[in-house]
Amino acid sequence: xxxxxxxxxxxxxxxxxxxxxxxxxxxxxxxxxxxxxxxxxxxxxxxxxxxxxxxxxxxxxxxxxxxxxxxxxxxxxxxxxxxxxxxxxxxxxxxxxxxxxxxxxxxxxxxxxxxxxxxxxxxxxxx
Amino acid sequence: xxxxxxxxxxxxxxxxxxxxxxxxxxxxxxxxxxxxxxxxxxxxxxxxxxxxxxxxxxxxxxxxxxxxxxxxxxxxxxxxxxxxxxxxxxxxxxxxxxxxxxxxxxxxxxxxxxxxxxxxxxxxxxxxxxxxxxxxxxxxxxxxxxxxxxxxxxxxxxxxxxxxxxxxxxxxxxxxxxxxxxxxxxxxxxxxxxxxxxxxxxxxxxxxxxxxxxxxxxxxxxxxxxxxxxxxxxxxxxxxxxxxxxxxxxxxxxxxxxxxxxxxxxxxxxxxxxxxxxxxxxxxxxxxxxxxxxxxxxxxxxxxxxxxxxxxxxxxxxxxxxxxxxxxxxxxxxxxxxxxxxxxxxxxxxxxxxxxxxxxxxxxxxxxxxxxxxxxxxxxxxxxxxxxxxxxxxxxxxxxxxxxxxxxxxxxxxxxxxxxxxxxxxxxxxxxxx
Numbered sequence: 174x175x176x177x178x179x180x181x182x183x184x185x186x187x188x189x190x191x192x193x194x195x196x197x198x199x200x201x202x203x204x205x206x207x208x209x210x211x212x213x214x215x216x217x218x219x220x221x222x223x224x225x226x227x228x229x230x231x232x233x234x235x236x237x238x239x240x241x242x243x244x245x246x247x248x249x250x251x252x253x254x255x256x257x258x259x260x261x262x263x264x265x266x267x268x269x270x271x272x273x274x275x276x277x278x279x280x281x282x283x284x285x286x287x288x289x290x291x292x293x294x295x296x297x298x299x300x
Numbered sequence: 301x302x303x304x305x306x307x308x309x310x311x312x313x314x315x316x317x318x319x320x321x322x323x324x325x326x327x328x329x330x331x332x333x334x335x336x337x338x339x340x341x342x343x344x345x346x347x348x349x350x351x352x353x354x355x356x357x358x359x360x361x362x363x364x365x366x367x368x369x370x371x372x373x374x375x376x377x378x379x380x381x382x383x384x385x386x387x388x389x390x391x392x393x394x395x396x397x398x399x400x401x402x403x404x405x406x407x408x409x410x411x412x413x414x415x416x417x418x419x420x421x422x423x424x425x426x427x428x429x430x431x432x433x434x435x436x437x438x439x440x441x442x443x444x445x446x447x448x449x450x451x452x453x454x455x456x457x458x459x460x461x462x463x464x465x466x467x468x469x470x471x472x473x474x475x476x477x478x479x480x481x482x483x484x485x486x487x488x489x490x491x492x493x494x495x496x497x498x499x500x501x502x503x504x505x506x507x508x509x510x511x512x513x514x515x516x517x518x519x520x521x522x523x524x525x526x527x528x529x530x531x532x533x534x535x536x537x538x539x540x541x542x543x544x545x546x547x548x549x550x551x552x553x554x555x556x557x558x559x560x561x562x563x564x565x566x567x568x569x570x571x572x573x574x575x576x577x578x579x580x581x582x583x584x585x586x587x588x589x590x591x592x593x594x595x596x597x598x599x600x601x602x603x604x605x606x607x608x609x610x611x612x613x614x615x616x617x618x619x620x621x622x623x624x625x626x627x628x629x630x631x632x633x634x635x636x637x638x639x640x641x642x643x644x645x646x647x648x649x650x651x652x653x654x655x656x657x658x659x660x661x662x663x664x665x666x667x668x669x670x671x672x673x674x675x676x677x678x679x680x681x682x683x684x685x686x687x688x689x690x691x692x693x694x695x696x697x698x699x700x701x702x703x704x705x706x707x708x709x710x711x712x713x714x715x716x717x718x719x720x721x722x723x724x725x726x727x728x729x730x731x732x733x734x
Contacts, residue, residue: 179504181487183556184456184591189312190340194348195649195672232653243489248504250488255649255656255673263654266564269420269611269627271652273560275505294648294676297660298360 176217178209178249180229180278182257195290204254205287207280208241213249219282226283227251227260229276234259235285249278255293308705309338310391310688313590313698314457314464326709328689335458342689344670345709351671351683362681367714374641374665374680375726381639381663383615384409387416387628388645390592392684392716393693393705397594397601399720400643401612406727410613410637412628413598414645419588420623421559423599423609425568432575434551434585436463436699441470442583445547447483449571450507450557451589454491460589465553466495481543485510486557500540505562506530510537511570517541518577544574545581555589590698592645593688597696632658641665641723643684643716648673667719685713693717 187203194200207225209217219225219238226235227249234256244250251257253273262272288296307319321342322330331342354370355362365373378384386409389400404411415423425431439446446465453460461467469476484496487504502510510530517525518541525534544550552575558567571586578584590596599609606612608621611628624630628647631637632655639662648656649672659677666678669686685691690711696702714722 181504183452186336186455186458189337189456192311192337192646193341193344193670193672195646195670196349241488243493245488245501248488253650258649258651258656259653261652263629263633263652265624265627265629265633267624268424268565269416269623269630270560270564271417271629271633271655273417273652274557275561290673291676294656294673297653297656298677300657300660 174217174281176213176247176280178247178278178280180227180249180251180260180276181274182251182253182261185252188252188254201289204252205256206237206239206251208239208244208250209280210242210244210246211240213246214238214240217280217282224283224285224287225280226285227278227280229260229278231262231276232259235283235287237287249280255290256287259293304706304708307708308688308695308703309334309341310593310695310705311337311341312457312593313596314460315593315695315697315703316459316463317703321708323709328708337458345686345689348670350669351675351681354683355681357679362675370680370682371722371726374682375723375730377639377663377665377680378407378409378641378723378727379730383631383636383638385628385631385637385640386411387640387647388414388643390414390595390598390645391687392594392644393687393691393695394594394597394601395693396687396716396720397598398605399717399724401602401605403720403724403727404612405614406724408614408617410615410626410631412611412626413602414592414595415599415610416628417650418556418591418595419559420610420627421565422568422588424565424623425572428569429572429576431572432579432585433587433699435701436697439551440464440468440473442472442549443551444473444479445481445483445543445550447485447550447552448492449485449552449554450561451553451555452486452490452492453589454495456555456591457589465551481547483540483543498540500532500536503531507558507561507567508563508570511567511574513537514541514544515574515577518545518574518581544578544584547582547584550578550582550584552584552586553589554586587699594695596698596700597694597702600696600700629655637662639663641667642674643667646672646674648675648677667716669713682719683713684719685711685715687716691715
């Protein structure tokens with residue numbers, strides 16, 4: 174089952190606390206997840222900590238599932254960082270700012286595991 | 301054992317200036333008053349992995365080299381490039397920013413700040429419609445209505461509400477939180493929204509619609525407002541408009557929900573127009589919730605040095621500015637930049653994939669105290685001192701108030717300012733003159 178979602182990214186306190194420790198496991202834990210509300214996670218048949226694949230017109234990324242019942246139905250949140258940016262919109266529409274919020278996404282359960290920061294960035298070097 | 305009071309925290313745009321640190325044997329052993337973000341910054345000096353040596357990528361791996369060799373390699377990249385992007389310079393001092401701008405001018409580079417993925421659209425909005433603001437001290441002492449629109453200070457600016465806004469007690473606001481109404485407008489119920497008197501859940505990307513409806517209500521044209529706008533009932537919109545009109549002094553703090561969503565700079569433009577409308581009835585101001593502690597400082601220094609706050613292109617030999625054309629993301633996504641120098645920022649982590657992919661293809665010089673995703677695609681890496689802890693300097697708070705950051709401990713690392721000066725000298729040498 175694929176869930177159609179509206180994807181946004183943003184800051185969290187944990188992400189901010191790891192701003193200068195991005196090579197650490199704590200940064201990975203703070204950023205490599207996608208929040209949906211519990212009902213949406215149920216629809217996908219996943220629990221917190223399971224893997225989700227998030228696909229947009231701009232790429233795909235595997236992250237962990239996390240519940241946040243503050244999110245309305247179909248609103249997905251990934252903390253700002255290299256995982257979120259894999260799937261966000263690079264187009265700046267002539268004003269300099271890329272589309273870092275409000276990107277249509279499809280989300281599904283997957284057996285794959287999220288890549289750690291160095292492996293994720295290595296892909297860019299090898300592309 | 302020296303105890304340093306009123307140290308300035310160099311993490312977010314709140315720039316809290318009441319941190320107490322205890323220093324023993326040139327190490328910070330105790331930190332008081334800092335939030336989770338600030339605490340991490342101060343303890344990071346001893347717990348996080350520093351970039352210990354200058355490095356150059358050879359056969360795919362970064363290998364340590366002497367400082368002079370790294371400076372020469374970096375200067376050669378700058379001199380040989382025809383379209384250099386200089387990016388970041390926001391987690392550093394104004395003094396370093398001034399040198400970075402000089403380096404950009406001498407190398408004909410394009411220089412942009414982290415506002416490119418943050419409050420860049422707010423700067424455009426300010427140029428269109430102005431930005432009626434106040435110092436955070438005025439908010440603390442006078443505001444009886446605080447609106448957080450598309451921002452989540454509980455996470456991004458954890459002490460903002462207790463020091464300057466919702467919870468703070470001031471000269472005319474002696475009741476603190478009890479004397480202030482707090483409204484949060486957001487697309488999801490954030491931890492900030494949970495503390496609000498009123499939470500307005502807006503459909504993502506509909507900010508301009510709500511702003512326009514509020515303006516209609518404030519200006520006495522409620523008849524043109526449909527039954528629901530941006531997922532919010534007309535009744536709720538009219539109530540919010542009344543709250544804004546009836547406040548003695550209100551401030552709309554706005555964040556990335558406003559600048560990164562659909563309509564981008566037009567949202568900020570709309571907020572400014574709404575503030576202008578409100579000022580026909582009462583007193584109201586707006587303040588952007590700035591992220592990097594000195595991104596406001598970049599805008600200030602760049603404006604007085606070049607006339608523009610960001611996205612400044614020196615390719616023509618004089619400063620030219622047109623975000624959308626000369627923004628950092630734009631030149632990367634168009635695959636136009638052929639080299640980049642990045643300091644005190646991390647586009648590897650914070651730029652969209654297409655921009656990072658191009659960065660990975662071109663020579664990248666990184667200046668930073670800590671390794672991060674940008675290091676993974678950098679070709680020359682130069683370690684720097686941590687400004688606000690190992691080096692003093694000036695930074696501008698989110699309300700454009702300059703504060704002097706203290707040096708707390710000694711270091712062997714060079715400052716961003718010194719590294720930029722060394723690069724300018726080496727570039728002049730390679731070009732045989734300025």
